[in-house]
Amino acid sequence: MQQSAAASRLAARLEEACPAAVARSRSHSRAIIAAAAGSMPGLILGIDVEWMAPNRPFDAIARMLLPSASLQMDMQTFYRGWTFSEAYYKAFGDFPGEALLREAIAARNDSRAVGLADGTHVLLDRVAEDFRICLVWRHTGSEPEIVRVL
Numbered sequence: 702m703q704q705s706a707a708a709s710r711l712a713a714r715l716e717e718a719c720p721a722a723v724a725r726s727r728s729h730s731r732a733i734i735a736a737a738a739g740s741m742p743g744l745i746l747g748i749d750v751e752w753m754a755p756n757r758p759f760d761a762i763a764r765m766l767l768p769s770a771s772l773q774m775d776m777q778t779f780y781r782g783w784t785f786s787e788a789y790y791k792a793f794g795d796f797p798g799e800a801l802l803r804e805a806i807a808a809r810n811d812s813r814a815v816g817l818a819d820g821t822h823v824l825l826d827r828v829a830e831d832f833r834i835c836l837v838w839r840h841t842g843s844e845p846e847i848v849r850v851l
Contacts, residue, residue, distance in 0.1 A: 711736040726791050733832050743841030747792030749784045750834045753777075767799055777833075781825055782806045784835035789821070792837050797821075 711734050726748040727736040737748040759779040785805040789797045805823050808815045814824045824836040
């Protein structure tokens with residue numbers, strides 16, 4: 702509950718900096734909180750942050766995300782997919798299809814935004830060595846400017 706309250710406070714500060722926000726999202730995992738807000742017309746966004754637990758059963762969970770996958774995933778690949786799926790769900794209310802998830806994982810775009818085939822943009826990165834963060838958005842209009850990442 703403390704993390705959720707802290708994420709709400711961060712989101713409120715972000716909204717103060719962006720008072721005309723039309724899209725908002727927040728996330729927390731252990732000691733990390735993340736929030737995103739934007740004011741572009743037609744903007745939809747989602748954010749997710751996850752602690753990378755090294756003992757999590759990656760293959761079993763990955764089979765739920767990618768049912769037809771026959772490959773084993775390393776920890777980094779797994780968390781790229783997991784955070785993308787969670788952020789996508791927060792943005793669009795549904796999980797990404799398998800082809801889009803594979804495209805996002807394959808983009809290997811740490812620290813820079815990448816456009817996917819369906820018009821979704823994704824920014825994946827590591828935070829504080831043990832966390833993975835993902836911001837997903839889609840919009841109508843010109844390319845958004847990412848003002849700050851806190």
